[in-house]
Amino acid sequence: MPEPILDAGLLAPLDHGSRARALTSDAAWLQAMVDTELALTRALVDAALAPEWMLGVCDTLADASALDLGAIAREGRGGGNPVIPLVKHLGLAAERVRAGASDHIHVGATSQDVLDTAAMLVADRVCGELADRLGDADRGDGGGCRGLGERGRYRLVSGHCGGVRRLARSRLVGRVRLGPRVRGRRGIRLGGRVALV
Numbered sequence: 001m002p003e004p005i006l007d008a009g010l011l012a013p014l015d016h017g018s019r020a021r022a023l024t025s026d027a028a029w030l031q032a033m034v035d036t037e038l039a040l041t042r043a044l045v046d047a048a049l050a051p052e053w054m055l056g057v058c059d060t061l062a063d064a065s066a067l068d069l070g071a072i073a074r075e076g077r078g079g080g081n082p083v084i085p086l087v088k089h090l091g092l093a094a095e096r097v098r099a100g101a102s103d104h105i106h107v108g109a110t111s112q113d114v115l116d117t118a119a120m121l122v123a124d125r126v127c128g129e130l131a132d133r134l135g136d137a138d139r140g141d142g143g144g145c146r147g148l149g150e151r152g153r154y155r156l157v158s159g160h161c162g163g164v165r166r167l168a169r170s171r172l173v174g175r176v177r178l179g180p181r182v183r184g185r186r187g188i189r190l191g192g193r194v195a196l197v
Contacts, residue, residue, distance in 0.1 A: 023126050030072065031064040032118035032125075033086055038062060039117075041104055050104040057094055057101045067093065083111035 022028060038058040044050035067089050075085035091102030106114070 019129055020126070023129055024122060026069060026073065027065065028122060028125070029118060030067065030069055030082075030086070032121040033083060033114055034061065034064040034067070034090065035121055036114050036117040037087070037090055037106060037109075040107070040109055044104060044107055050107070053098065054101065054104050057097045057104075060097045061090060061093055079111070081111050081115060083114045086114075 038061060041050060041054055041058055045052060045054050067086070072082050072085045072089055075088070076082035078084070087106040091105050094101035094105055
């Protein structure tokens with residue numbers, strides 16, 4: 001039985017109970033890492049490097065809440081990140097679905113690949129929510145973004161979110177690969193390379 005996880009927003013009280021908290025919680029990060037691992041496995045099936053039956057296993061494993069978040073967090077101390085125990089727990093869950101399924105989980109990826117890609121998924125989900133709320137505010141229907149200020153600020157934030165979302169969507173599996181040219185000072189570091197957003 002998974003232990004209860006308390007994420008009350010002690011250091012971010014303005015987020016307590018908000019959609020922002022839900023989109024960036026430990027559970028949201030775990031879901032993004034599971035989504036990453038399963039996207040990788042599905043890509044292996046598409047490339048004929050994993051058996052077709054793994055698609056059904058992936059569908060069964062898609063809900064990260066079935067995993068023990070507390071145990072994964074505790075076990076992550078040993079390797080310095082949560083991906084190592086996630087792969088163990090996901091592999092055990094895969095074996096419960098079908099014998100031999102764990103052989104096709106986390107193939108050809110590093111822990112950093114999974115964390116980087118999960119970060120892009122979380123960013124995409126947060127920016128999607130923000131863009132929706134900014135759009136609501138811009139249309140004047142209230143939308144939960146009252147007080148954001150001028151249209152210029154809307155354009156600035158939505159422009160940044162659009163860049164992050166495009167980057168996230170273009171790199172769902174594996175490390176972020178970017179061109180060698182980087183201009184400006186608004187870069188973020190992803191997967192050992194720099195990207196402009």
